Amino acid sequence: MSKDIRNLWYVAALSTEIADGPVGRRICSLPVVLYRERSGAVAALFDRCPHRFVPLSRGRCEGDRLVCGYHGLAYDGAGKCVANPQGTVTRSLDVRSFPVEERHGLVWIWMGDPALRDTVAIPDFSLLDRPAMRPQYGYMWTAAHFELMTDNIMDLSHIEFLHADTLGTEKIRDAKVQARVEGETVYSGRTVHDEILPPFLEGSFQTGGRPVTRSLSVRWNAPALMLLTVGVDPAGPEKAPRETFNMHFITPETSTTCHYFWAATRPYGPDDPEWDRRLREGLERAFRTEDKPMIEAQQLVTGEADLLDLKPALFRGDGAAIHARRILTQLRRAEEEA
CATH class of the missing domain: 2.102.10.10 (Rieske [2Fe-2S] iron-sulphur domain)
Structure with a gap:
């Protein structure tokens, strides 16, 4: 590992x-x-x-x-x-x-x-300092290597299957996928057109059940600091675009366990504690009952081996995660040489 x-x-x-x-x-x-x-x-x-x-x-x-x-x-x-x-x-x-x-x-x-x-x-996450963002925070211990958790965020094609009732739809497979590297920062993105959001997201974005264009963009910095921006257009009766900014901070505990910190924002809608509670419960359900069991099962199968050493089959959505892993490899080599 x-x-x-x-x-x-x-x-x-x-x-x-x-x-x-x-x-x-x-x-x-x-x-x-x-x-x-x-x-x-x-x-x-x-x-x-x-x-x-x-x-x-x-x-x-x-x-x-x-x-x-x-x-x-x-x-x-x-x-x-x-x-x-x-x-x-x-x-x-x-x-x-x-x-x-x-x-x-x-x-x-x-x-x-x-x-x-x-x-x-320290990358810029100053969005969390704005009260209008109504930030909510959470923590989840996970029995998996931190890079497996990073892969999970950098390639969101899995939400069609793993989060079918909360975050994903079949339209995800038709998304235009992009990945690029700027210095030691990796960006990934995908855009979905004419998508009817699942009930949890519809309730969050208030789309009225209408077809929307959804964009999902991730900014990654080492070791595993990610800003996920989700944009929905149109949204709500006023047909105004809406964005949420969700942060994922993954810290290695051991070679097979990690600390998963997250933050979610809602920079729109009424100042309603019930709305915030539903948002938090939906996200925690996705993290704890869907992501966590799957990634922990992946860890049990891969064991102490590095994922790339096992020569996995790679798909078009894997590009950003591979870029991130290569940057970490370069940082490890530089530290060892120093």
């Missing part, structure tokens, strides 16, 4: 997850604990106490300190041990800290060399 790339920004958590106590999470096979200091800033430390190797995430927060729940060693946000109830404080008790940025309702972590971090390298 492909090696993780450390010198990249990964989503470690939703901002709302880091509240009153420490949160443990394994990222790129390393245990990490996240917690908030009194200032509100998020700190991230190696989640293993150097005394008995218990997870620091099983401890508690005291002001700016994270206190081990086993023998009371206390740490600041930089990983420096600042208190030892059992004796003296020495440098051998310090733990590694990880650079963290909080943007767009998400906590980002840099798993590699701190000297190489570049905050500009």
Whole structure:
């Protein structure tokens, strides 16, 4: 299975997850604990106490300190041990800290060399900062390699079959498919004409059951940060085009598991909690009961092998996913050589 790339920004958590106590999470096979200091800033430390190797995430927060729940060693946000109830404080008790940025309702972590971090390298998801977008967030742990989840978003031909009752129709197979690469960003797109949307999407876009032109466009940045734009034209009684912007952030946990964070927007319609609830329930149903079981079953079949090493049959819709995998391969080689 492909090696993780450390010198990249990964989503470690939703901002709302880091509240009153420490949160443990394994990222790129390393245990990490996240917690908030009194200032509100998020700190991230190696989640293993150097005394008995218990997870620091099983401890508690005291002001700016994270206190081990086993023998009371206390740490600041930089990983420096600042208190030892059992004796003296020495440098051998310090733990590694990880650079963290909080943007767009998400906590980002840099798993590699701190000297190489570049905050500009975090792609633009500022749409989530606009209240008019009514963003909703979610998280789903998945027993699959993160690149399998990436393939799932980059090639949306599967929605005709896997999401037949929620997101897809037979018209998807007739879509004009495009894929292109600009630098280290991959774009994929498909356009469907004269489509009657399934009930869930019809209720979301309020098409009145009329035929529409639907476009699905994905922007990908390494390691697995994707912006999916869905446009419907015409939509609603006013026949005005409508767009939703949905984000998918997939972070490797181990070689066969990943963290799947998502965000959905609704930049139109009334400020109605019931509408938002239906949208969220529909998306979670598609993610949890349709995507997740299929990708996890795929992982069981492919095992530790890299998908491309198994020489899969390739279709026209696979181009964008292949581009993304090749960029990741180039980044891995560059990191190894460095």
